[in-house]
Amino acid sequence: MASIRLAVPDTARPDEVIEIKALIQHDMESGFRRGSRGEVIPRDIITRFECRYAGNTVFAADFQPAIAANPILTFYLRATVSGPIAFEWTDQNGNQWSDQASIEVT
Amino acid sequence: MIRVASVAVCLGLIGCQPGTNALAPAELPGSEIRSGYTFLTPDTQALQDDAFGNPGLLWVDRGADLFQSVAESETACAACHTDGLSGVAATYPKTDPQSGLLLNLEGRINQCRTEHQGLTPLAYESEALLALTAYIANQSHGQPSQVEITGPAVAAYEKGRDYFLTRRGQFNLSCQQCHTENWGKQLRGDTISQGHGNGFPAYRLEWQSLGSLQRRLRDCDTGVRAEPLPFGDETYIALELYLSARSQGLELESPAVRR
Numbered sequence: 001m002a003s004i005r006l007a008v009p010d011t012a013r014p015d016e017v018i019e020i021k022a023l024i025q026h027d028m029e030s031g032f033r034r035g036s037r038g039e040v041i042p043r044d045i046i047t048r049f050e051c052r053y054a055g056n057t058v059f060a061a062d063f064q065p066a067i068a069a070n071p072i073l074t075f076y077l078r079a080t081v082s083g084p085i086a087f088e089w090t091d092q093n094g095n096q097w098s099d100q101a102s103i104e105v106t
Numbered sequence: 107m108i109r110v111a112s113v114a115v116c117l118g119l120i121g122c123q124p125g126t127n128a129l130a131p132a133e134l135p136g137s138e139i140r141s142g143y144t145f146l147t148p149d150t151q152a153l154q155d156d157a158f159g160n161p162g163l164l165w166v167d168r169g170a171d172l173f174q175s176v177a178e179s180e181t182a183c184a185a186c187h188t189d190g191l192s193g194v195a196a197t198y199p200k201t202d203p204q205s206g207l208l209l210n211l212e213g214r215i216n217q218c219r220t221e222h223q224g225l226t227p228l229a230y231e232s233e234a235l236l237a238l239t240a241y242i243a244n245q246s247h248g249q250p251s252q253v254e255i256t257g258p259a260v261a262a263y264e265k266g267r268d269y270f271l272t273r274r275g276q277f278n279l280s281c282q283q284c285h286t287e288n289w290g291k292q293l294r295g296d297t298i299s300q301g302h303g304n305g306f307p308a309y310r311l312e313w314q315s316l317g318s319l320q321r322r323l324r325d326c327d328t329g330v331r332a333e334p335l336p337f338g339d340e341t342y343i344a345l346e347l348y349l350s351a352r353s354q355g356l357e358l359e360s361p362a363v364r365r
Contacts, residue, residue, distance in 0.1 A: 003164040025164040027314070069314035070161040 002026055006087060008101035012079035016105075020051070020059075022087050023072040024097060030065040048090040049073060054081050079105045131271050134286050134300060139356055142299045142364055150311070154363035162240060162309040162361020165233075165316045169241025172234060181223050183238075195246040196358055199347040201258045208262040210343050211239050212318060230337035236316050240307045243360035250357055251304055253350040266348030269341055275332030296365065301326075302353040303346060305362025316361060319346055 007021035024046070031043025043065060051059040059075045077085075082105045088098040143151060154160055173183045199210040202217070209217060215238050216227035228235035255263040270281045284293070285301030292298075306319035313321075320342050324334035335342050 003168045005158065005164060005167065007158045021158055023159060023161070023164065025161075025168075070164060072159050072161075 002097045004099045006101045011104045016079045021074050028069045046089050046091045050088050052086045145297045145299045165237045165240040166244045169237035191242050192245045195243040196249045246358045250355045255351045262344040266344035269345045275330035277330040279330045303349045304356045305359040308362040308364045310364045
């Protein structure tokens with residue numbers, strides 16, 4: 001169960017460019033570290049992030065082992081229609097976490 | 107023979123040092139008390155100040171959910187603590203009037219769980235205990251630390267102070283030597299802070315996670331190559347009390363971001 005924090009404005013004017021922030025709690029274990037007994041700590045990372053809005057994938061990112069723990073993303077969208085903005089993270093094993101926020105365009 | 111004699115003289119001198127009680131240990135003057143925040147780089151300060159992006163807030167959010175949750179027990183924390191717990195964390199560690207034991211915030215949460223909620227105590231550094239501690243500590247954000255060190259707390263205060271002043275480990279260093287006598291100087295690539303606990307539980311970049319003050323104390327003990335005490339140890343709770351009293355009046359910052 002991962003904590004997720006989203007920053008999405010409640011309202012926007014048509015065609016306004018809005019700032020979106022998405023933060024998720026995840027260890028992002030790189031696979032390069034060793035434990036106190038010298039054993040390799042296995043890699044455990046999120047590999048894909050997608051943001052969907054108005055039926056389209058409007059932003060996506062592939063994550064690599066060098067991304068720090070608890071990754072935060074900031075990106076921009078053009079507000080066109082009122083409705084949900086959906087966020088989804090997928091890890092290397094196919095586990096998924098998702099959340100959504102809604103925006104009103106007036 | 108001369109060499110032997112000089113060694114003996116040296117040993118004699120070293121042997122004398124702990125006995126020189128006439129020299130009282132240096133105290134941190136109230137006007138010089140500085141939060142660990144002031145030793146951070148501007149980037150790290152900005153991360154702590156970011157009301158959205160401070161990663162410690164992930165645990166605060168989770169703690170807020172757990173506080174309302176009735177999933178495990180019939181009684182949620184919020185059922186009793188209807189007005190929240192603003193200012194409470196600033197008064198901990200505190201002596202429990204019933205048992206007479208000194209409790210830190212973690213201990214108080216676990217006492218509530220076992221006595222009022224019919225639940226098992228949470229382990230130190232478990233996600234749930236960190237989350238609840240962070241949520242409660244965050245409600246005292248910006249409030250000055252005000253712990254009680256008179257009456258039943260005197261013995262614990264003295265015990266914590268003694269731990270702070272005692273040299274330990276293979277490096278033979280006391281907390282005092284770094285954090286009172288040499289703060290502001292460089293230690294490897296880092297500036298030595300005054301060692302206040304006002305930001306804990308804090309998100310440490312080194313940990314890439316939130317952690318309790320006791321985790322930080324264990325790191326310090328390990329740093330001077332001493333055997334760290336177990337989590338929840340009475341002496342560490344006493345040390346927490348001494349640290350809070352030492353930073354009396356300093357504003358709480360949890361969840362702070364620290365190196």
